[in-house]
Amino acid sequence: MLLAIDVGNTNIVFAICEGDEIRWRWRISTDGQRTADEYAVWLHQLMQLEGVERGLIDAAIIATVVPPTLFNLQRLARKYFNVEPLVVAVGGINLGLRIDMPNPAEVGADRLVNAVAAHAAHPGNLIVVDFGTATTFDVVSADGAYQGGVIAPGINLSMDALYQAAAKLPRIAVEPPGGNLGVIGKGTVHAMQSGVFWGYVGLIEGLVQRITSEINGPVTVIATGGLATLFNRHTSAIDSVDGDLTIRGLIRIHALNQGQ
Structure with missing residues (x-):
């Protein structure tokens, strides 16, 4: 095993x-x-x-x-x-991907592993969104080249910064405003929930749209990480969620390098 x-x-x-x-x-x-x-x-x-x-x-x-x-x-x-x-490191092992970057060693191991798993499981051009400490958007071409991506602050990082820097703002959970509440906040907590949650949905949709505009052909968006399922329920920008993407990537990389 x-x-x-x-x-x-x-x-x-x-x-x-x-x-x-x-x-x-x-x-x-x-x-x-x-x-x-x-x-x-x-x-x-x-x-x-x-x-x-x-x-x-x-x-x-x-x-x-x-x-x-x-x-x-x-x-x-x-x-x-x-x-x-x-x-997992660039050079010395078979990743099953080309890395189309000026300095491949700069790419985080987690991003490469996600890209390997996504390319193995899905045909065509891909955007892999990982909701972690940072939220990353990684682009893999249909022919198996890691093209680069985007790194944004993770939503929990953003919330912690807001809570710590603003003396009168409380700590809140990551969730949309409940009930029939709209985006316009009717109180401090409601306003914070709207800003954090819907603001992050806007970040996801905006970045996916801008990345897609730079890619030739259709694109599939795969999401992973702890908050992927939550955001998937509130945006059409994500095509599928795979909570095990990183581990699946590690399994594949190990299989590609057995005997070395």
Whole structure:
């Protein structure tokens, strides 16, 4: 079985995969100071709860956008699972994509992994929207070239900044105004919900439209990340949602590099 590790700025997802199937997954907050031993204790306990034997793991792959985490995650794989992990990076491994960028090494591993998974699953030109700490829009051509994209502040980042910088504004949840309330706020919370939620819908629709105008031919928009399903219910800009896109990308990259 494959241990796939996806390190984001906010959380790390550990998934155990058998073939193309994601069998188990767990999430822990990202901390660059956490040791391999700490990861091992936490992960082993969760595996025991699910009845998963440590010896079943015979391969590992890591994608991280937080460099300080890499050493201890590699050590986790080597010391506790006796496997040499594959690390997603530009150069040295087969991604199954061309990277049409002046400096390919600048592209985040998470964005590349999402692009790999989306291209494998969907034909034609693609925009991959990932609702994470940052919201990213990545473009993949029909012939399998990563073209670049857009990075915007994540909605929770934007909300935290608003709450911290404005003394009289409360912290609110990410949701549209309830009931039959329109966009025009009739109170502080209503106004904030409209600005944050509908403002972000406008950002999604506006960027998708502008990106699409620079692409020749039809485009499919794939969304992933924790808030993808919520926004998909309130905009026609998204064609489909895949909450497992990043892990599926790690599975595919590992398959493309087996034996190396």
